[in-house]
Amino acid sequence: MAKILVVEDEKPISDLITMNLKLVGHQFFKAFSGAEMGPILDREKIDLILLDVMLPDLNGFEVMKRYRHLNVPVIFITAKDSLVDRITGFELGADDYIIKPFEILELLARINVVLRRNAREHDGFIAGDVDVHLAARKIYKSGQPVELTAREFELLEVLIQNRNIALSREKLLELAWGYEFEGDTRTVDVHISQLRKKLGWEEQIKTIYKLGYRLEAEG
Incomplete structure (x- = not known):
C-alpha cells in the first residue's frame, strides 16, 4: 500500500486519521507543522500528503508552494470551507479538498481515488x-x-x-x-x-x- 504523510497540528484528528490508515494497510508518517515535513520528505518516498491549511507556522497553502516541485499528490483537509480557499487549494495543484468535520470512510475513499489517479499505489x-x-x-x-x-x-x-x-x-x-x-x-x-x-x-x-x-x- 501507500506511504502517506499526515500534516495536522490537532493531535486527536491526526491520531484518528493515522489509526484508520494503519487499519487499511497504509504506512503513515506524522508532522504537526510545516517545518516538520522537510526531514520526512527528504528521507521517505511519500505517495500522498494529507495537509491541514491552518498550521502553527506556515499555512498549508505556503507549504504547498514550497514542496509542490516534488510532485507528491496532496489532499487538503481543513475547516476553511470558503469558495476562495477551495479555489486557492486547487489552483496550487491540490488533488482534492476535504472540509472538516469529515467521515473517515469518505476520506479513505478519496485517498484511494487520488492514489489510483496517480498510479502510485501498489494494487x-x-x-x-x-x-x-x-x-x-x-x-x-x-x-x-x-x-x-x-x-x-x-x-x-x-x-x-x-x-x-x-x-x-x-x-x-x-x-x-x-x-x-x-x-x-x-x-x-x-x-x-x-x-x-x-x-x-x-x-x-x-x-x-x-x-x-x-x-x-x-x-
Whole structure:
C-alpha cells in the first residue's frame, strides 16, 4: 500500500486519521507543522500528503508552494470551507479538498481515488492462498484464476480498500454500487456469500451482528 504523510497540528484528528490508515494497510508518517515535513520528505518516498491549511507556522497553502516541485499528490483537509480557499487549494495543484468535520470512510475513499489517479499505489492484496490484483481485475487462489462477476469484484474491492473496518450493509451498497443501485441490503448478503465460497474466505469476511461485514487482514 501507500506511504502517506499526515500534516495536522490537532493531535486527536491526526491520531484518528493515522489509526484508520494503519487499519487499511497504509504506512503513515506524522508532522504537526510545516517545518516538520522537510526531514520526512527528504528521507521517505511519500505517495500522498494529507495537509491541514491552518498550521502553527506556515499555512498549508505556503507549504504547498514550497514542496509542490516534488510532485507528491496532496489532499487538503481543513475547516476553511470558503469558495476562495477551495479555489486557492486547487489552483496550487491540490488533488482534492476535504472540509472538516469529515467521515473517515469518505476520506479513505478519496485517498484511494487520488492514489489510483496517480498510479502510485501498489494494487496487490494477498490473504492466505488468495492473490488479488485490483488494477488488472484478476484473482488467483492457489495459483488458479478465480472468476468473479462485476458486482462481486466491486464489492471485494471495497472490502479490501476498507479492510479491518466494520461496514454496514447500507454503506457497502453505497460504496460498491452507488446510490443509483436499485436493490436492498439482502443483495449484499448474497454477494458476500458468493465471495466467501469462491475465495474460501469464510473466516476472513466476518459478519458483524446487526450491522454488516468486515474483511480481516494483517498489514
